[in-house]
Amino acid sequence: MPVEFYIGRMRVVHLALVAIALIGPLTASAQDRKQIPLPAAQGILPDVSGAVWAGNLLFVSGWLDPDLETHTDLKSQSMGVFKSLQEFLEAQKLTLDDVVMIHAYIGSVAGYEGYRAAYAQFFGDQPNKPAHTTLQVVLPAARRGALLEIDLIAVRSK
Numbered sequence: 001m002p003v004e005f006y007i008g009r010m011r012v013v014h015l016a017l018v019a020i021a022l023i024g025p026l027t028a029s030a031q032d033r034k035q036i037p038l039p040a041a042q043g044i045l046p047d048v049s050g051a052v053w054a055g056n057l058l059f060v061s062g063w064l065d066p067d068l069e070t071h072t073d074l075k076s077q078s079m080g081v082f083k084s085l086q087e088f089l090e091a092q093k094l095t096l097d098d099v100v101m102i103h104a105y106i107g108s109v110a111g112y113e114g115y116r117a118a119y120a121q122f123f124g125d126q127p128n129k130p131a132h133t134t135l136q137v138v139l140p141a142a143r144r145g146a147l148l149e150i151d152l153i154a155v156r157s158k
Contacts, residue, residue, distance in 0.1 A: 051088070056156040058092060060085070063152070068145040074106065075114025077148050082122040085150065094154050096122055103151040104134045107142050115148065 051060045065071050065080030086096055106115060115134070123129050130152070139146050 053092075056158065058089075058094065058154045058156070059151075060088070060154070061151045062141075063088075063150045064141055064144075064146050065148070072145070073114060074108075074111035074147050075118055077146070078115045078118030079121070081148055081150050082118055085152065086122065089154060092154075094156060097126055097128075098154040098156065099123075099130045099152050100155050101131045101153040102133070104132070105137045105139060105149045105151075106134065107137070107139045107147050109136055111147070 050062060051058065053059075063081055063085055065077040066084050067080050068077070071077045071080045082096075089095060089098065104115065104119075106112065112134075119132075139149060141149060
């Protein structure tokens with residue numbers, strides 16, 4: 001059960017406590033960690049890991065829509081990101097049901113409804129939706145046309 005508290009009017013859910021309660025303490029040693037090669041479209045810098053397994057947890061960072069040239073609005077990029085992540089997770093023998101946390105970084109709140117519509121299309125039917133944070137930020141990938149980046153954590157069932 002998530003630990004909830006309020007800062008002003010903002011509800012905060014502490015996911016770390018949820019993760020420890022659900023899957024036990026994180027004890028993945030260096031030998032338990034494995035970097036996953038990513039598709040070239042992700043444009044991950046050589047000194048950055050875009051996806052890493054740590055025990056039964058998969059951490060994915062900075063995922064972009066692979067078709068930035070065609071998808072020029074937030075909804076289409078959101079659809080492209082979630083479809084691409086779905087394919088990547090399947091290659092790791094996971095599904096969207098295994099996702100426990102999403103951080104969405106958007107460049108502008110203009111079009112936010114499009115992001116929410118795309119999110120609902122991929123996660124709306126799940127009975128246990130992932131914890132989710134959306135932040136408006138300055139995106140380094142914006143010069144490539146990115147309007148959105150996604151980080152996520154997925155758990156492989158034992």
